Amino acid sequence: MKLNLKIWRQKNKDSKGKVHDYELDGVEEDMSFLEMLDFLNNKLLNEGQEPVAFDHDCREGICGSCSLFINGVAHGPERGTTTCQLHMRKFKDGETVYVEPFRAKAFPVIKDLIVDRSSFDRIQQAGAYISVNTSGNTQDANTIPIPKHNADEAFNAATCIGCGACVASCKNSSAMLFTSAKVSQFSLLPQGQVERESRVLNMVNQMDLEGFGACTNTGACEAQCPKGISVKNIARMNREYLLASVKK
Amino acid sequence: MDNGLKMFSINELAEFLNVSKKTIRRHIASGKIESTKVGGVHRISMNSINSFLNINKDIAQVDANINKELLRKALTNDAHKKNLFPFESRVPEGKMEDKWNNHKRKINLVSPANKRLIDVIVVGTGLAGASASATLAELGYNVKSFCFQDSSRRAHSIAAQGGINAAKNYQGDGDSVYRLFYDTVKGGDYRSREANVHRLAEVSTNIIDQCVAQGVPFARDYGGLLDNRSFGGVLVSRTFYAKGQTGQQLLLGAYSAMNRQVNRGKIKMYARHEMLELVIVGGKARGIIARNLITGKLERHSAHAVVIASGGYGNVFFLSTNAMGSNVTAAWKIHKKGAYFANPCFTQIHPTCIPVSGENQSKLTLMSESLRNDGRIWVPKKKEDVKKILEKKLKPTDIDESDRDYYLERRYPAFGNLVPRDVASRAAKERCDAGYGVNKTGEAVYLDFQSAILRYGKEQAYSKGLDVKNNSLVEKLGKEIIKQKYGNLFEMYEKITDENPYETPMMIYPAVHYTMGGVWVDYNLMTTVPGCYAIGEANFSDHGANRLGASALMQGLADGYFVLPYTIGDYLSSDIRTGKISIDTKEFEIAEKEALRKLSFFIDNKGSKPVDYFHKKLGRIMWDKCGMSRNKLELKDAILEIKKLKKDFYKNVFVPGELYDYNEELAKAGRVADFIELGELFARDALEREESCGGHFREEHQTKEGEALRDDENFNFVSAWEFKGSESNPMLHKEKLIFDSVELKSRSYK
Known part of the structure; x- marks a missing residue:
């Protein structure tokens, strides 16, 4: 499937950011949302461009690294799901998808989609x-x-x-x-x-x-x-x- | 008389090699051991022993030069003390049960006033790193903790699902410290250091007490007491758990203990920092060079000791259940500075993961082993059923009970679906290789909960006085119980695969999960670099060739809470007058320049291929040739291919962006460079180990039934590799393993 991505790019915390447009073809239903971004980054890298920075680590919904505001919703449209477990089957071919960082005064942007x-x-x-304290003599757990x-x-x-x-x-x-x-x-x-x-x-x-x-x-x-x-x-x-x- | 001419009798040799006299006679008869008859009795020369043992040439020479007097001493008293290994494992004397206590009593301590003068660096904030940081800070040391994630709470221990073992015997099912010790040694296929494992079993009970005191919400039964479940490879229920999020809860417990010390000012936390070099001053580990991942700047950090708790290296396979950022860099950097790397080929392939779905997959997801408590693993008996399933003409639930092959129950009736991980993984591969795989890639088997749902449902219906024969009611009740036990795992499965595992069996396949190998450490958890320690998955010590389920969390916390904080004092006691370590020294300057040189190389390189391209290629080589089963030809091939890949990588890798900026590609390039070097050592280690044990299965060494064939006579040792420069081959040292308390037996789960 093909997506029109509108992604927030910002060099660092002191610079101004803006939304960039990317057309991405060849997205598969079985990809997770982050794998879709990997796919985009791979394309950007092959064109010699800087990839989109985003936080991610465990990719199984438990570390809490991934964030992203997707189409105005934290972690995207699927309820009870982190971005890493959101799959592209929840999107339609030709859809426009907005991707922004989590926004809050206490969460300043570090780069692109990464916040502090x-x-x-x-x-x-x-x-x-x-x-x-860890003493080894704490009372028995039961x-x-x-x-x-x-x-x-x-x-x-x-x-x-x-x-x-x-x-x-x-x-x-x-x-x-x-x-x-x-x-x-x-x-x-x-x-x-x-x-x-x-x-x-x-x-x-x-x-x-x-x-x-x-x-x-x-x-x-x-x-x-x-x-x-x-x-x-x-x-x-x-x-x-x-x-x-x-x-x- | 010449030193090399000492002749052994059969008795002496049997004792020396820790084998039976019969074995020696057999080898003499078969000509494997050359013997001379002196006055009608066998006498064996040192040289023929050496050629029999096929010992590394250099070591053999050392041996031949050993003083005769020393040799005799070694033979008569305690033979195991005679060790060709150049480092002491420092296993204390005494009976197995007393070793740890005696050791604690004897080691040097640092007074509270002096602890304030000592700094310790801890790299990594998983279970081992976080618990060590917290405990060291509680004791009074000044701790600097580093992690590459944005918060110490996100280390990958958080993703551990199933549980943590402890020999509490709360269930009264005959568990004990000895049994946990025995199970772990046996589960590790007799390739772990006995004394370390016994200590692990001893402190396991403290861990549960400590975690409960910290407020970790373990699962409880209706009486308010702690609940347990069972894991693979054991016959008791000793696993404590918090639904499918045990790792999360334990890590958050350790994180809270760390936070308390951060608040007190005893831990200084450096998140989003990556260690790039170890700094050695005067032969001792005295600091690290770390890169601030936000600004890209290099920083010098000094300390009196450096603790590496950076986890395992499963990502050398690219696809694994590890987090995307998990890497070997910290461990590899200390290896290149003199720390031996032990048993790199011992990797755990976990049997229950969600199968690979496509080309663009970035990682694999584990389904907890606890599922094997209630799930039954099967494939169809008939190939035509497999074909129909692939063509979607048949659903797995339509296949009749008699047409299903519950192959684990068939092959291992005693342990059934709860055989250890290595055994379960190989059995799945065997069925899939034979053409019974149930998805499009041919690499999947079923994990079925239907019979558990019915069993629980009937129990519930009976105890509530409802109709046991009402099938839909029974199913409904049963599903509720399954939901309580594994709810989040089932949800996760559904999210990833879009299939409902309450209605249709899960599809699973083995995937790389954990690495038993790691940095070589002695009993004090110190590496071969003085003052540099390795704990948790980063070291090699406790799991041998295969780790049992729910033992990783146990080891991480044991090392961090209860072992390292004691043993490190023994070393630091000589540092009370050292004073602050300066960072303005030549050693720091050189290390920083070295790190900078490597980073600049990647930025300046005019390549065209992204880092992931090489990482995926490396992963393919590793999975195909160093994966679930290995053979000589392919391992040799792997070494050559990795060498080629390394050249290609340095010539063609493309890293965009700037050095002094947030640059994930740059960080990844450094990690993959280290993975490539580790991959080669991995293959070399697998090639050297001409036996099958635990997760290491050599096709040349198996029984007629396809079970692993261990070779205790020739391979009962830890392979510890010494780095000899990037142009020369690494050198193998062997730490012989002695089994005093557990008899060496072939491992059977039948």
């Missing part, structure tokens, strides 16, 4: 951990039974891959879904109780410092999250935050 998501790391560094329901809920929150689709699809560029997923995981587990209050306060504080917006409950984040992280986590974080602030 280190703000996410800094939110995690502010408190997303349980302070336990001494604290955890109700299956809580363990499963914590797990569901913990499956966030940190791709940033929630931020990119939020009109306020809010990182509430990302931050709340981690806060939820630990607040649901007995191990997370000791630092429960300081954790939520510090993480939310860092989130605000990074320049992410506020949440206005539109739910776009959940709808476009490739891992289906629930907005219930945001509600939980708000509750945790309120409680912690009052106790402070």
Whole structure:
């Protein structure tokens, strides 16, 4: 099949970018979206041109490297799917496809489709951990039974891959879904109780410092999250935050 | 008397070679060992032993010159201490169960006040790298961590699906440290270092405790306790898991431990940085040259020790289940600076991956081995059925039970679908080579969940008091259970193939997945370069010739949390007065220039073909000639072809863009250059190893039934290769393997 690609090209964070047009023939249905971009890059390279830069690594939907705003939707039209697992069979022959980077104040563009998501790391560094040293003498893993329901809920929150689709699809560029997923995981587990209050306060504080917006409950984040992280986590974080602030 | 004239009796020789007396007599009878009769009894000269063992010429000479007194000593006391290998493996003395504890008790420590004065570089932030960084920082060292990804959380350990082994025996099914140790040695086809494996089994239980304390949400049963499942090659359930995302959860646990230390200022994180050179000062590893992948600038980083945790080299095959960026560069650079590379030909081909679909495929996707708990693997019995399936005239679900060949259950009744990976992969290849492959490329077999769905469905219906004979109800209930267990894997399969695995069997085929080989390390995990360590998949030590499922996560975390942080102290204790290592020295300057020279070469080269062109070609050679089965002719061919490819690569590769800029093609060019060199060593190692063991199957060495034929008399060693310059051939050193606690047996899963 043949595609009309409109791809954002930008030399570096200080330069202005713009949309470039590429016509690409010979795209196969079984290609993933990133393989289609490989195919385009191969063509560009054979013509002696610079390839389109984009983030990618595991290509099995778990590392969270790939991003891309495809036709105005984070990770493209297929729900619950990262760009690397989106296949070209979801597109039509002759279709025009817009490819842009994730856009947010806290995600500056590095080059072409690559953005800097280190703000996410800094939110995690502010408190997303349980302070336990590696000693080899921690208590036996089965001494604290955890109700299956809580363990499963914590797990569901913990499956966030940190791709940033929630931020990119939020009109306020809010990182509430990302931050709340981690806060939820630990607040649901007995191990997370000791630092429960300081954790939520510090993480939310860092989130605000990074320049992410506020949440206005539109739910776009959940709808476009490739891992289906629930907005219930945001509600939980708000509750945790309120409680912690009052106790402070 | 001349040193070379010492004569051995049969008894002495049997003890020396660690074989039975009968074996020696047999070899004398067949003429393989030359013996002289002195007064009616056999006496064997050192020279005839050497020619029998076919030892590398240089080593043989060393041997002939060995002092007679020393030789006698070696023969009488502990024969295994006599080692022709030029480096000590430093395996501690004592009983197997006590070795690690004794070692920990005896090694030198660094006081907390002095740890603050010591810097450690860790390259890679997968399970091994992240856990090591976190633990070293907790102990008080100043850690600098490097990863090429945009965040340390994205290292490829994150993609591990199935689980992590630990000898907890929570299921009460007879598991123990010894059994985990034994299974791992046997699973590795007796090519791993016994003491390392035992240590791994010992610390396995600590790992689970540690991860739970960190808040890793493992799967639990309704009583709130941890759940387990079973993996290939074992008869107990000792695998802990978090649905199909165990690697993700464990890595995020280690990432959180790292974040805590970043927050404390004890870890300085360098994401989007790639290590390009190791810097050696005064014979010790003292730093690295890294390239900032955003600006393209080269940076000098110094430390008192360098830890390589950069993972495996499966991408030498181009198509593998590794991430696109996974590479051998860090490991290869230290190899070229003196670190031996061990067993490069030991590669794991994982049996359950989604088959290749087209020319433009960039990587292969694994379907967790845990699926073999409930999935049954089969191909049609009749070729006409295969033909009809390919013509789409017949669906797999239409094929009658009696016309299906569940070939693993047929060939290996004891382990069935849960045979180890190497065995399962070869069996699939055998069926497909015989013409029973079920997709258009002829390289696919079925993984079928129907009987598990019915089994679970009936259980559910029964326990809920519903009608067990209502088939559609039973199926519905069964599918729900399967969804709970493997939901995300099934979804992933459907996304990639556009087929619903709840309705029709999955199609799978083996693919390159893991590399057991890697940088040679001693018991302390130190390479042959003082102060340079290798941990996790990057080293060779624990899995022998084949890795069992759910053991990679275990090894990565064992090395990083519980082994390296102790053993590195032994080395660093001599560095407490060294002070900060300066980066303004000649050694750093030379290393930086060397890295710069290589990068500039690619930018200046006036070639016309993109990097991927060469990488794909290399992958083709490797898969065709060094893949699931190998033979002498093809391996020799592979070496020649790779040499040719190398020439072509340096002449014709095209790298666009600038050096001091974000330039992925430039980074890729450097990685592929290293893969090409590694590929050659890989083929050479496979050629030298004239036996079949684990993932290394030599067609010349098999039984009549097509099972692997190991040769313990001649190949019971670790191949450790020394780099001898790019123009000369590498040199092979052999670390003999001693099995004290486990009897060397041929591996049977029948």
